[in-house]
Amino acid sequence: MEDQEAIDLAADWADISQGLRKDLGHQLHTQWIRPIQLGKFCRDSGTLELFLPTEFSANWVMDRYHDRLSLAWKIAENGVRNIKIAVHPGRRKIADLDLRGGDDGFGHRAANDSKLAMESIGDDGFTSSVGLDPSQTFAAFVTGTTNVLAKNAAERMSRTEQPQFSPLYLKAATGQGKTHLLHAIGHSYLQAHPRARIFYCSAERFMVEFVQALKSNEMIEFKARLRGFDLLLVDDIQFIIGKASAQEELLYTIDALLAEGKRLVFAADRAPQALDGVEPRLLSRLSMGLVADIQAADIELRKEILESKLTRFAPLEVPADVIEFLARTINRNVRELVGGLNKLIAYAQLTGQEVSLQLAEEQLTDILSANRRRITIDEIQRTVCQFYRIDRSEMSSKRRARAVVRPRQVAMYLAKVLTPRSYPEIGRKFGGRDHSTVIHAVRLIEDLRQRDADMDGDVRSLLRQLES
Numbered sequence: 001m002e003d004q005e006a007i008d009l010a011a012d013w014a015d016i017s018q019g020l021r022k023d024l025g026h027q028l029h030t031q032w033i034r035p036i037q038l039g040k041f042c043r044d045s046g047t048l049e050l051f052l053p054t055e056f057s058a059n060w061v062m063d064r065y066h067d068r069l070s071l072a073w074k075i076a077e078n079g080v081r082n083i084k085i086a087v088h089p090g091r092r093k094i095a096d097l098d099l100r101g102g103d104d105g106f107g108h109r110a111a112n113d114s115k116l117a118m119e120s121i122g123d124d125g126f127t128s129s130v131g132l133d134p135s136q137t138f139a140a141f142v143t144g145t146t147n148v149l150a151k152n153a154a155e156r157m158s159r160t161e162q163p164q165f166s167p168l169y170l171k172a173a174t175g176q177g178k179t180h181l182l183h184a185i186g187h188s189y190l191q192a193h194p195r196a197r198i199f200y201c202s203a204e205r206f207m208v209e210f211v212q213a214l215k216s217n218e219m220i221e222f223k224a225r226l227r228g229f230d231l232l233l234v235d236d237i238q239f240i241i242g243k244a245s246a247q248e249e250l251l252y253t254i255d256a257l258l259a260e261g262k263r264l265v266f267a268a269d270r271a272p273q274a275l276d277g278v279e280p281r282l283l284s285r286l287s288m289g290l291v292a293d294i295q296a297a298d299i300e301l302r303k304e305i306l307e308s309k310l311t312r313f314a315p316l317e318v319p320a321d322v323i324e325f326l327a328r329t330i331n332r333n334v335r336e337l338v339g340g341l342n343k344l345i346a347y348a349q350l351t352g353q354e355v356s357l358q359l360a361e362e363q364l365t366d367i368l369s370a371n372r373r374r375i376t377i378d379e380i381q382r383t384v385c386q387f388y389r390i391d392r393s394e395m396s397s398k399r400r401a402r403a404v405v406r407p408r409q410v411a412m413y414l415a416k417v418l419t420p421r422s423y424p425e426i427g428r429k430f431g432g433r434d435h436s437t438v439i440h441a442v443r444l445i446e447d448l449r450q451r452d453a454d455m456d457g458d459v460r461s462l463l464r465q466l467e468s
Contacts, residue, residue: 005041009048012076013038019072020065027204032061037088046081048073051088056212058087131200136183142308144301147177150292154181157263158188165289167254167264171271172294175333178267182233185265189231199226200233203240210246223249227256230263237268237286238275247282254285264289297334299463302327305334306341313345318355325357328417329368331467340367375418375466377411377429383465384411387458396431410459412438413445418466 017036021029035057039049050069052058061069062085073080138158143151150170157163172178186198201209213222226232232253240246257264268275272287297305306323310316322344330337347363348355361368381395388407395408408430415426416438423435430438448455 006038009038009041009077012073016069016072016076020068027202031205032057032065036061039084039086039088041080043079046079047084048077048080048082049084049086051086053088055087058085060208061085132183132186132198134187136180137187138184140308141177141180141184142301142305144297144304146295146297146301147172150178150181150294153290153292154185154265155188157265158185158192160192162261163263166258166262167266167286167289169272169286169289169291170265170267170294171269171291172267173269173296173333175335176294176296177334178294179235182235182265182267186231186233189263193230196230197228198231198233199229200235202235203237206234206250207240207246210249214245223253226253229257232257232262232264234265235267237266238270240278244279247279251279251282251285254282258285296331297337299327299331299467302331302334302337305337309338309341316345316349316355318345319357321357322355322360325360326364328463328467330364336367340364343367377415377419377421377426380414380418380466381411381429383462384414387462387465395429398431409441409445410462412441413459414462414466416442418463 013036017029017033020033024033035053037051039051041048050061052061066083066085069085070083073083138151138155141151150172153165153168154170157166157168170178170181182200186200190196190198210222213219234250240250254264266286271291271293272278272283275283275286278286303323306327310318318341326337326340326344330340344355344360344363347353348359353359382392384407385392385395388403388410390404390407394404395411397404399405412426412430415421415429416423419426421429423438426438427433427435445455445459449459450456
């Protein structure tokens with residue numbers, strides 16, 4: 001392939017892949033589309049080769065996505081009339097491959113597309129490759145009050161001594177760190193047990209392999225491989241819902257591993273009792289050990305996470321007010337929070353601009369909008385008046401007594417921090433005051449928060465009330 005032609009095709013593939021990511025969702029795209037590599041393009045026949053790492057993944061993509069990929073390529077590049085999906089040359093067949101995973105950021109799960117045949121350090125001395133993200137360790141996990149139970153339980157599960165409970169069930173909403181802890185358990189357990197056999201996958205991956213083994217009459221081999229592991233790590237267990245035969249096999253596997261004193265860790269976005277369509281016996285096994293809940297990270301933990309990530313970007317400076325702004329505004333999950341920081345810093349580095357609050361507001365519009373709860377100025381005024389025990393009418397009055405001026409300034413400050421309203425709009429909600437009065441109030445409260453611990457405490461308390 002000529003250099004320019006290769007560049008053009010790579011650009012086309014980037015656009016096609018991005019479109020499929022939107023259509024299929026992150027998980028399916030990561031598992032099946034992202035591993036695709038471009039091969040040779042024969043302009044005479046109009047045939048483009050697309051390579052995948054295993055026979056299984058090549059067959060899967062061929063069966064399910066061939067027509068969609070073919071159409072997308074025909075639209076993107078007139079010369080492509082046919083696509084050929086195959087295993088990458090030189091790759092070993094599926095039975096010889098280990099599970100390998102990819103990760104595209106903080107807390108993202110690895111994507112595995114080979115059979116349930118995990119390499120470990122065995123008698124022949126070959127090195128383990130268990131599909132674990134090397135960056136997701138206990139050392140990289142930032143602990144706070146909302147996740148300390150899960151963190152401590154995960155560390156205990158990975159130690160040399162036998163754990164007090166098994167299985168461990170990690171329950172958390174998307175992006176709060178449960179997948180990170182799964183990977184961390186795997187890394188720590190391997191350090192303590194260098195010859196251990198570890199299996200990590202998503203429940204969806206488990207079902208895919210189960211069905212494949214069933215169709216190929218390889219159930220005996222499937223069961224033997226699965227039950228040969230010392231540590232079983234299964235992510236997103238909620239996706240096993242409704243598959244009775246796969247549930248039954250997982251149940252038998254759990255019983256067999258527990259009987260041998262082996263360790264099991266599951267993760268899901270809901271408690272075991274909230275898993276619809278799961279057999280009662282399996283629910284009982286999942287909840288018989290310890291169910292450790294990871295709550296949404298509070299603002300202090302969110303700030304600590306951001307600070308921990310800044311070490312990667314030294315000597316680039318990120319002002320404290322930017323960290324405070326990001327931590328306060330991007331509050332849905334940690335993954336989005338770190339993604340926002342990465343995007344902001346990347347933009348600053350590529351354009352040569354300094355990181356600032358203004359730059360954050362300009363470049364992170366979509367993320368910020370998605371995370372902002374629609375707090376109204378009326379709600380802010382009502383909460384501030386209750387907090388300071390003053391009448392609601394004081395928010396619009398002309399009185400200059402300190403007992404009402406300071407709460408009014410605090411309310412203006414919160415209105416600017418928590419709503420998208422402009423200074424003039426805020427002024428109109430406070431008795432038709434000029435925008436310069438609002439600017440003065442915002443700057444004054446910002447300054448007081450730095451110098452006066454009582455004022456900072458008042459504002460923090462109000463922010464917690466309004467954001468809860």
